[in-house]
Amino acid sequence: MVEKKYQPALDIFDKMLHGKLKTHLNSCVHCGLCGESCLYYLTHKEDKYIPGKKVDLISAIYRRYYTLLGKTVPKWVGAKDLNDETVAEMVDLIYGACTMCGRCSMHCSIGVDIAFLVRAGRSMLVEINKVVPGLQSTVDAALNTGNNMGIPRDELIDTIEWIAEDLEMELDDEKATIPLDKKGAKVLYTLNPREPKFFPLSISAAAKIFYAAGEDWTLSPDAYDVTNYCYFSGDDKGGAVITQRLVDKVAELGCETLVLAECGHGFRGNRWEGPNYINKSYPFNEISIVELIVEYIREGRIKLDPAKNTKKVTIHDPCNMVREGGVIEEQRFILKQAVSDFVEMTPHGVNNFCCGGGGGQLAMSEYAERRIKVGKIKADQIRATGAEIVVTPCHNCIDQLMELNKEYKLNVEIKTIGEIVADAIVI
Amino acid sequence: MNIYHYILLTASIICFLASLRQLIQALNKKGDLDYAEPKGTANPAISYSFTNAMSPKKKETAFLHLPTYTAGILFHIGTFLCIFLLAVNFIGFNIPEKIGYVIVAIMAVSIISIIAIFIKRIVNAKSRVMSNADDYFSNFLIIGFQVISCLAILMDNLLPLLFIYASVMLLYIPLGKLKHTVYFFAARIQMGRFYGYRGVWPPKRNKI
Known part of the structure; x- marks a missing residue:
């Protein structure tokens, strides 16, 4: 039985437990290969940051309360009670060590939607008032x-x-x-x-x-x-x-x-x-x-002159708009019309690394130090392009990139797509 | 049909029905309806999900871990081959000797691969952290299944053991980690639905 104070978390979990959630809760084979796709694991090299390990907290609760082996021999299948210890771990890892960027999901050897599981875990924590105060x-x-x-x-x-x-x-x-x-x-x-x-x-x-x-x-x-x-x-x-x-x-x-x-x-x-x-x-x-x-x-409603933007420009892809949102080539189409020197990061597009500011991290000052540390991957990507301007269609990313700019001394300008277009527009 | 056939048949039916139930539940869209206007379609993305998206060219977990990925592919081929052999043995078809030796050779590669993965799970610290008893047991169960299947090609008198062993394995499939036999397909379909609906998969390079 779960402690009364945690029952609302199980209640919401029960409501969410449809086909998609069941699928992803049961699919992980615990290979741990997703670690290399996660900026937290790549930065810290600590096992707790392996995406599969993070969401196993949620799967372990599922196994404990919904599966035969989890109910009868919990240790055998790594099932866990929803208690103070697991909740504390969930808050730290599900909120504090994931930007829900979905990069690990896309590269998962099975196809587990890890970001979706993280979101489900956060919904459980909402019900027991465990959202990180800053967020x-x-x-x-x-x-x-x-x-x-x-x-x-x-x-x-x-x-x-x-x-x-x-x-x-x-x-x-x-x-x-x-x-x-x-x-x-x-x-x-x-x-x-x-x-x-x-x-x-x-x-x-x-x-x-x-x-x-x-x-x-x-x-x-x-x-x-x-x-x-x-x-x-x-x-x-x-x-x-x-x-x-x-x-x-x-x-x-x-x-x-x-x-x-x-x-x-x-x-x-x-x-x-x-x-x-x-x-x-x-x-x-x-x-x-x-x-x-x-x-x-x-439609020819605006005309752009790339000669008005001559500095080398690169683009940072916001995860929620690109990998998780389907706006992938549009910003590239615009930049090719609006700037004269455009260079891609490696990797980019749907494989791009999160800047570290996603998942509500910018609102969670509690985890600011981690956020800046994991952002080094993005900073290194930017530096490698040699770009003078980083464009991104996301104000959240802009805030993080500005902090990274300062912390890692990138010496770049950071702009929105609108700003770079406005600079190139011919009126 | 002898008693071993009946045991295997019963276990197969139970495994099939339990797995079918899991698959139907997993793919049921009720409760997962999407009211957003789609940007793409699911079917091409589901096809992509099972093909190019799985290739080492696209998947980081594959190209960054090529030996593990390769071993994984090989032992899964071996497992499916063993299931095929089980069916062949069940119906009493005698495998010609030369073909038998070819199968044994393939199975040897598969068994080496799965043992390598098993050892990695035990030895590698990261893998160990990820694993629970079910993971080791499931892995061990498949090693045993492949080894006995392989030996049964060479020794007819091992068929009763194979049938009993396979029955235990089949009954365990819907309960433990081996249920990913079903959920793997569901996960790839769900992933295809998700990315297809949002116009992310299949990739449309330079097309908007």
């Missing part, structure tokens, strides 16, 4: 204030207004503006709250692109946060609340398309997970700004 406070901010940084509405509007004024001056056209809550606009654009707070140039770049493309677009100061940290925490109920806000705003304004700002997990959370949080398909189109820029280029 939970980010979730709480989003749920309580409407955005994960708790930016007040007036502050956001002030920021947007001065960005719009600057844009109007730069382009010398009063039509170059940022429309707020425009009913009937074709596109509702979103933001990562870090943009108004720390990276206003990203908003300015997006506005410039929309202007150049002649897009009918709007932003809403009441529902703009593209992030959904409930994906990282494992909280589907909270995830549904956050998803529903954007869904309701699209309906209220009568927009046709929701355009997701450059944010890896925000893309995944809205594009792939959001409909499942609210148990229905979206009644509108949804696309990332990266995919939209590709459309603009193809």
Whole structure:
């Protein structure tokens, strides 16, 4: 029997225990070969960081409560009780030593979706209030204030207004503006709250692109946060609340398309997970700004001059957008049009290494030291390219890359796709 | 049919039904419905999942661990060959002597491979950390199955032992680590569904 305080974790596990979860819980053959695909194991060389070992914590609980041998001879099959010890281990490894990048899943000798199991483990921990405090406070901010940084509405509007004024001056056209809550606009654009707070140039770049493309677009100061940290925490109920806000705003304004700002997990959370949080398909189109820029280029709505970006550029692939999200070649298509010297990292695309900032790690200051250490793999990848600019369509990754830039003295500029496109745009 | 045939037949039926149940449960989409608009399709990705995605060209666990990967492939071929031989023996078909020697040669390679993997699991610290008693037992069970199958080609009087041993193994398959016989296929299908739906697999280099 499980201790009463841990019963909610087993209850949610029971609810989640459908075909996919059963499959991945029963598939691992304990070969341990996944270790070399994980940035934590590669960095620390400690057995506890082998992805298969991390998720065996969850499989061991499954075996203990759901299988004949686990119930009768638990030691024989390595089954474990859900108790203080296993919960503490889960918190440390499932939250603190995994970015849910999915690299180990893709390379697993069997095909175990390890990231999916980690997410299931996190959902169990949500139910017993064991989310790492740093991550939970980010979730709480989003749920309580409407955005994960708790930016007040007036502050956001002030920021947007001065960005719009600057844009109007730069382009010398009063039509170059940022429309707020425009009913009937074709596109509702979103933001990562870090943009108004720390990276206003990203908003300015997006506005410039929309202007150049002649897009009918709007932003809403009441529902703009593209992030959904409930994906990282494992909280589907909270995830549904956050998803529903954007869904309701699209309906209220009568927009046709929701355009997701450059944010890896925000893309995944809205594009792939959001409909499942609210148990229905979206009644509108949804696309990332990266995919939209590709459309603009193809339709001739914007023109880019690569001669305007002559420095050597490389790209960092955000795991949730690329390996786990299917936006793989789009950013490369854009960069080949927008810069004159583009170089790939090794490995890249679906095989790319996580920067170390995924999985909610940036919100978990508790594990900051580990995060910076595992980021050395990315830093080495960047250095090997000789690039002067690193582009990535993810503000989460940007934060981590900026820290890596400082820590490992990379001496590179870090930009979004929108910023590099805005620099190359011909108006 | 003698008593050993009946024991093997019963064990086979139990193993088949239990494994079928596991497979049906694993692939049941109920509860795993995806409401997101798909970017790709599952079937080509499932095919890719079983083919190119498994190749050493694509899979890091293969190309970084080529000896282990190769040994793994060889002993799995040997295991399936043994299951085939078991069926042949069950129906009473006599394997021609020359073919028998070829099979024994193949089986020798397979047995060396699986023993190597077994030793690695015992000796290698990383493998040991990953392993529980079931892992060692399952590995040992397959070594025994292959060795007895191989010897039974050369010595007819070992058939009763083979049938009894195989029956024990078949009954254990749905219970322990050997159930990956079923879940391997389910996992590759699930993985194909996941990456196919999201347009990640099969790769579409330079195509958007």
